[in-house]
Amino acid sequence: MERPVTEADLTFDHVPETDQSFENALTKARASDRLTVDDAIELLTTGTDVDGIDQTRKEQVLEAADRRRADVVGEEVTFVANLNNNVTTACNVGCLFCNFKDAAHTFERDTELQSAGFTKTPEESREIVADAVDRGVYEVTSVSGLHPAFALDDEHLEVLEAHPEPKAVNYKPPEAYEIDPGTYTDQISAMSVDGVHVHSMTPEEAYHARRGTDWSYEVVYGRLKAAGLDTVPGTAAEILVEEVREVICPGKISTEGWLEAMEAAANVGLGLTATIMYGHVENEAHRAMHLQRVRELQERVDGAITEFVPLSFVHQNTPLYEHDVVSGGASIDEDELLIAVSRLFLDNIDHIQSSWVKYGDEQGLKMLSCGADDFMGTILSEEITKRAGGEYGEYRSFADYVDLISSIGRVPVERSTDYETRRIIDPDEPPFGPRLGPKSDGTPILTPEERAPPADD
Numbered sequence: 001m002e003r004p005v006t007e008a009d010l011t012f013d014h015v016p017e018t019d020q021s022f023e024n025a026l027t028k029a030r031a032s033d034r035l036t037v038d039d040a041i042e043l044l045t046t047g048t049d050v051d052g053i054d055q056t057r058k059e060q061v062l063e064a065a066d067r068r069r070a071d072v073v074g075e076e077v078t079f080v081a082n083l084n085n086n087v088t089t090a091c092n093v094g095c096l097f098c099n100f101k102d103a104a105h106t107f108e109r110d111t112e113l114q115s116a117g118f119t120k121t122p123e124e125s126r127e128i129v130a131d132a133v134d135r136g137v138y139e140v141t142s143v144s145g146l147h148p149a150f151a152l153d154d155e156h157l158e159v160l161e162a163h164p165e166p167k168a169v170n171y172k173p174p175e176a177y178e179i180d181p182g183t184y185t186d187q188i189s190a191m192s193v194d195g196v197h198v199h200s201m202t203p204e205e206a207y208h209a210r211r212g213t214d215w216s217y218e219v220v221y222g223r224l225k226a227a228g229l230d231t232v233p234g235t236a237a238e239i240l241v242e243e244v245r246e247v248i249c250p251g252k253i254s255t256e257g258w259l260e261a262m263e264a265a266a267n268v269g270l271g272l273t274a275t276i277m278y279g280h281v282e283n284e285a286h287r288a289m290h291l292q293r294v295r296e297l298q299e300r301v302d303g304a305i306t307e308f309v310p311l312s313f314v315h316q317n318t319p320l321y322e323h324d325v326v327s328g329g330a331s332i333d334e335d336e337l338l339i340a341v342s343r344l345f346l347d348n349i350d351h352i353q354s355s356w357v358k359y360g361d362e363q364g365l366k367m368l369s370c371g372a373d374d375f376m377g378t379i380l381s382e383e384i385t386k387r388a389g390g391e392y393g394e395y396r397s398f399a400d401y402v403d404l405i406s407s408i409g410r411v412p413v414e415r416s417t418d419y420e421t422r423r424i425i426d427p428d429e430p431p432f433g434p435r436l437g438p439k440s441d442g443t444p445i446l447t448p449e450e451r452a453p454p455a456d457d
């Protein structure tokens with residue numbers, strides 16, 4: 001039997017070595033000059049001439065990023081009233097950093113196996129979203145496993161049904177499963193309730209929604225848009241360098257495929273976000289290359305990316321950790337530098353998000369002084385990070401947001417998903433609930449009794 005890959009086996013073509021100096025890179029960053037990959041490597045490593053992180057240099061990078069943040073977006077810290085409604089955990093792709101999935105065969109009708117996961121029907125999704133919208137929520141984010149029965153729409157279902165080798169395209173008919181998730185367009189139109197903003201269909205899901213066809217991503221996203229899709233989360237990006245993807249997610253969409261799908265989504269008029277998932281096997285050269293690919297994409301899509309979301313790898317309960325391919329996640333220094341260098345490098349993306357789900361409250365707040373200016377959303381239901389061992393996958397109320405943001409002297413601002421609509425919140429005027437949604441009137445989303453368990457207290 002072949003021995004599994006371990007941390008000691010990993011060698012990469014791209015390594016953090018440059019002809020640049022830390023001082024030059026910092027000078028360019030302070031002057032708001034456009035940074036190169038080598039500059040970014042110098043800043044992310046606090047200089048390739050030193051071993052480990054130099055604390056004085058790190059503070060210089062963070063300070064430059066904090067100044068840039070103040071120049072670009074001022075003192076406001078934004079957040080959104082959103083719901084996470086993930087449709088299914090059934091997935092066969094087997095990404096080694098993921099513990100969100102449950103093997104798809106455990107969802108089948110005639111299995112003896114007990115599935116630990118869930119699948120929701122379109123009707124269930126609609127009910128969940130309708131309840132959230134009644135409570136004032138105005139964005140639903142939905143990212144799911146690649147259920148083998150999922151098809152884009154009825155036409156795609158017919159193509160998959162007629163496919164000579166369904167296994168080769170990861171397809172099994174809906175009847176084989178205990179619960180039929182419906183098609184992607186069924187789910188999107190079910191979630192598109194009362195003008196709620198539907199943020200869904202990552203490039204990976206779009207890839208699944210065209211398998212077995214020669215349809216372009218424009219066709220796929222065009223049909224999803226017609227069903228009610230508003231914007232596309234740029235997750236599944238992980239690290240956009242093939243030699244890293246080959247280790248952590250060999251079965252997943254390629255770098256080129258991810259970029260092509262994102263561009264197509266923008267071409268049909270959908271807004272985008274972009275992400276990086278770092279702190280696993282990659283090095284600072286890969287992080288810098290990733291940032292460059294995102295910055296170039298933003299040029300091509302003419303500014304359609306509204307925010308960049310750094311996601312620190314949560315290693316607990318993941319195959320990468322359990323098989324000793326990694327011994328942990330990113331350090332706090334690395335997290336802070338990644339946020340800061342994202343702010344400095346991505347000079348064409350206005351908003352950098354601090355994810356309290358990944359970093360926790362205290363560090364999440366600190367990130368707002370390292371270059372970040374957005375603090376996520378209420379996340380009425382959060383499943384992905386919780387299942388991977390993250391400790392912060394809980395609902396966050398507007399009152400929590402106002403307290404946290406005011407505590408660091410910044411201005412709490414409710415925003416729409418696309419940042420087009422904003423409302424500054426006066427911390428002296430409770431109660432604090434959303435006001436930008438079709439049914440939001442300032443009432444808190446959950447009553448204190450409904451908050452079980454409370455987020456912090």
Ligand code: SF4
Nearest residue numbers: 091093094095098145
């Ligand atoms: S990251 Fe997504 S595609 Fe990969 S295994 Fe997890 S759910 Fe499946």
